[in-house]
Amino acid sequence: MTGPESVFTTPSESSNSAGVTGPPALAIEGVSKRFGSGDDAVLAVDDVSLTVERGSIVGLLGPNGAGKTTLIKCALGIVLPDAGSVRVFGTDVSGSGRRAAYADVDAMLEGARNDYWRLTVRENLRYFATISGVDPNSVADRHDRLLERLDLADKADMAVRDLSRGMKGKVSLASVLAGGAELVFLDEPTLGLDVEGSRTLRRELRRLAVEEGLTVIVSSHDMTTIEAVCDRVVMMASGRIVADDTVTALLSAADRDAVRVTSADIDERLLSTLAQRFDLRAVETDGPRTIVEVGVVGDQLYELMDTLREAAVTIEDVHTVQPDLEDVFMSVTGVETDAIGGIDGRTAGHESMPTPVGDAGGQPS
Amino acid sequence: MSRDTADPGSIAREPGSVTGDSAGATDTPSGDHAGDPRPATYYHLARAVLYREFLIFVRYPANAVGGIVVALFFFGVLFYGGQLLAGQALADSLEGIITGYFLWTLSVGAYSSVSNDIGSEVQWGTLERHITTPFGFAPVALLKGVAKVVRTFLTSAIVLAFMLILTGTRLSLDPITVISIAGLAIVSVLGLGFAAGGITVLYKRIGNWLNLLQFGFIVLISAPVFELPWTRVLPLAHGSALLQRAMVDGVRLWEFGLAELALLVGVAIGYLFGGYLVFHYATRRARRLGVLGDY
Numbered sequence: 157m158t159g160p161e162s163v164f165t166t167p168s169e170s171s172n173s174a175g176v177t178g179p180p181a182l183a184i185e186g187v188s189k190r191f192g193s194g195d196d197a198v199l200a201v202d203d204v205s206l207t208v209e210r211g212s213i214v215g216l217l218g219p220n221g222a223g224k225t226t227l228i229k230c231a232l233g234i235v236l237p238d239a240g241s242v243r244v245f246g247t248d249v250s251g252s253g254r255r256a257a258y259a260d261v262d263a264m265l266e267g268a269r270n271d272y273w274r275l276t277v278r279e280n281l282r283y284f285a286t287i288s289g290v291d292p293n294s295v296a297d298r299h300d301r302l303l304e305r306l307d308l309a310d311k312a313d314m315a316v317r318d319l320s321r322g323m324k325g326k327v328s329l330a331s332v333l334a335g336g337a338e339l340v341f342l343d344e345p346t347l348g349l350d351v352e353g354s355r356t357l358r359r360e361l362r363r364l365a366v367e368e369g370l371t372v373i374v375s376s377h378d379m380t381t382i383e384a385v386c387d388r389v390v391m392m393a394s395g396r397i398v399a400d401d402t403v404t405a406l407l408s409a410a411d412r413d414a415v416r417v418t419s420a421d422i423d424e425r426l427l428s429t430l431a432q433r434f435d436l437r438a439v440e441t442d443g444p445r446t447i448v449e450v451g452v453v454g455d456q457l458y459e460l461m462d463t464l465r466e467a468a469v470t471i472e473d474v475h476t477v478q479p480d481l482e483d484v485f486m487s488v489t490g491v492e493t494d495a496i497g498g499i500d501g502r503t504a505g506h507e508s509m510p511t512p513v514g515d516a517g518g519q520p521s
Numbered sequence: 522m523s524r525d526t527a528d529p530g531s532i533a534r535e536p537g538s539v540t541g542d543s544a545g546a547t548d549t550p551s552g553d554h555a556g557d558p559r560p561a562t563y564y565h566l567a568r569a570v571l572y573r574e575f576l577i578f579v580r581y582p583a584n585a586v587g588g589i590v591v592a593l594f595f596f597g598v599l600f601y602g603g604q605l606l607a608g609q610a611l612a613d614s615l616e617g618i619i620t621g622y623f624l625w626t627l628s629v630g631a632y633s634s635v636s637n638d639i640g641s642e643v644q645w646g647t648l649e650r651h652i653t654t655p656f657g658f659a660p661v662a663l664l665k666g667v668a669k670v671v672r673t674f675l676t677s678a679i680v681l682a683f684m685l686i687l688t689g690t691r692l693s694l695d696p697i698t699v700i701s702i703a704g705l706a707i708v709s710v711l712g713l714g715f716a717a718g719g720i721t722v723l724y725k726r727i728g729n730w731l732n733l734l735q736f737g738f739i740v741l742i743s744a745p746v747f748e749l750p751w752t753r754v755l756p757l758a759h760g761s762a763l764l765q766r767a768m769v770d771g772v773r774l775w776e777f778g779l780a781e782l783a784l785l786v787g788v789a790i791g792y793l794f795g796g797y798l799v800f801h802y803a804t805r806r807a808r809r810l811g812v813l814g815d816y
Contacts, residue, residue, distance in 0.1 A: 191811050200811070226811065234649050235811045259655040269645045274577055286561045286569035289655040294559040315580075336558050 288335025322353025639718030706760020712796025719803030
């Protein structure tokens with residue numbers, strides 16, 4: 157079961173450990189939602205089916221307008237779908253059991269405060285725990301631990317309005333977790349946070365989710381958040397699911413390994429040779445230097461280096477370029493993300509290791 | 522895991538759904554589930570909603586004080602301006618004017634606080650959390666309305682006291698009678714507040730237009746219920762007439778006819794229910810259109 161640091165534990169976790177399987181935390185079947193009518197109609201969600209097992213952390217990734225937020229709102233019953241059904245722990249949220257299902261669900265929605273800035277942090281937790289159906293006195297000690305986890309303990313009695321933006325984001329998260337919901341939707345949880353605030357929230361979110369055995373669905377167009385927090389990624393574009401797999405599997409399947417070589421000795425003739433013999437993906441110039449990105453598979457790296465040596469190229473810099481979720485997204489949709497709103501975090505997604513190379517023969521070290 | 526409500530007054534959670542961790546063990550020395558989350562009842566809900574209202578009232582009194590000052594300013598203009606223009610005629614009807622003004626401040630307070638509160642909740646992104654509560658939105662909204670009415674009674678009582686001191690007027694102020702009659706009278710306004718809140722949810726930034734309805738309350742409060750009996754079914758009208766008799770003529774609650782009180786209760790419940798229905802269908806429409814919470 158949960159460790160000694162647990163704030164809340166969940167029945168789903170105990171069920172799992174006991175080997176008892178219950179209904180999935182979330183089961184979406186054929187949900188569609190169209191906004192507007194006629195020529196102006198927008199199909200925000202197009203026949204989406206998705207099952208999320210208990211205790212998993214799933215990322216919804218896609219550019220702005222992909223349908224992520226609408227799908228989450230459909231799951232919460234805040235938006236009524238035109239077609240399809242949504243079940244939370246086996247209960248249809250559009251049916252008579254909707255209220256009961258809400259006892260196990262909470263959400264932090266995009267761009268919203270989600271709490272009362274005029275109340276203190278602790279007052280917010282107590283209020284929203286009650287609204288979620290939990291006697292706040294019975295979870296007071298757990299709220300204390302939750303606040304400690306999120307580094308909010310010393311701010312517990314401060315009005316939320318007096319906190320920094322990053323702190324407010326944490327309070328939002330804490331108030332969502334205050335009622336012990338088992339299924340938590342977080343829509344763009346790092347939106348508007350600075351780098352440090354975003355990093356802290358990601359770290360704590362992952363830790364809390366794992367330790368508490370929560371089922372978390374994180375929607376974001378920030379792939380760094382998705383990669384850092386989630387086990388599984390569901391990619392959406394134009395209202396449809398275009399990929400659904402673990403982060404590792406998606407990255408492995410991307411087949412986008414490449415090297416970027418920087419040199420002042422790359423001329424048109426060499427570029428032509430590279431284009432003929434390799435997968436030359438990009439050519440950039442930086443003053444007197446030329447930077448080429450070449451896709452390499454297997455022994456092609458050696459062949460590339462041989463080619464460069466034969467051309468008497470002095471390599472100034474060579475990087476390995478590994479795929480990130482944006483590459484995966486582009487490969488499965490064939491759409492440049494910049495063209496449809498963008499997915500943030502490309503730079504952060506590249507974990508390439510700069511490999512300084514001397515000019516002695518142009519050999520990679 | 523049980524996710525059904527165990528009884529109408531409580532939201533069931535899985536008994537023992539929280540295990541005793543190291544800190545939790547302190548709460549559960551005997552190994553029972555004393556440290557586990559307990560379901561909140563409607564009592565807890567009422568306490569939470571009322572306490573939140575109280576906190577905002579005492580912590581940020583500027584709004585309340587501002588409301589009192591504005592109400593007294595307008596009454597001062599009405600009183601001194603009326604003295605200049607109408608002289609003795611105003612003095613003859615002063616008790617009625619004060620009673621009507623008291624009910625108007627109550628009505629405006631209840632209406633605007635409910636409709637504005639819903640608008641604010643939409644803006645803050647907290648409305649969704651009240652709609653996705655296992656209690657259902659109706660009891661939460663009703664309790665929030667009650668909290669607003671209690672708060673409004675406090676501020677309007679202060680306004681009333683100032684008015685009486687300022688004019689040297691005496692009114693019959695039997696607390697049970699005044700609170701019961703005025704309370705039921707403004708319940709109908711609460712209904713209008715819910716309806717306005719619902720329209721705000723659907724159409725967003727029209728709060729200022731809806732606030733104009735407050736001036737319509739003056740017409741309702743001064744409706745000629747004796748000449749036009751049908752006006753008694755309008756919000757405030759019948760309640761205003763009864764309140765005039767209670768505060769000006771000294772009629773006590775139990776001295777009113779049963780039919781009169783029944784009509785007062787009926788109008789209150791009718792408009793409250795009607796207003797809630799408008800809110801319910803407006804939010805449902807907003808959910809269908811996908812605009813609930815979008816601001």
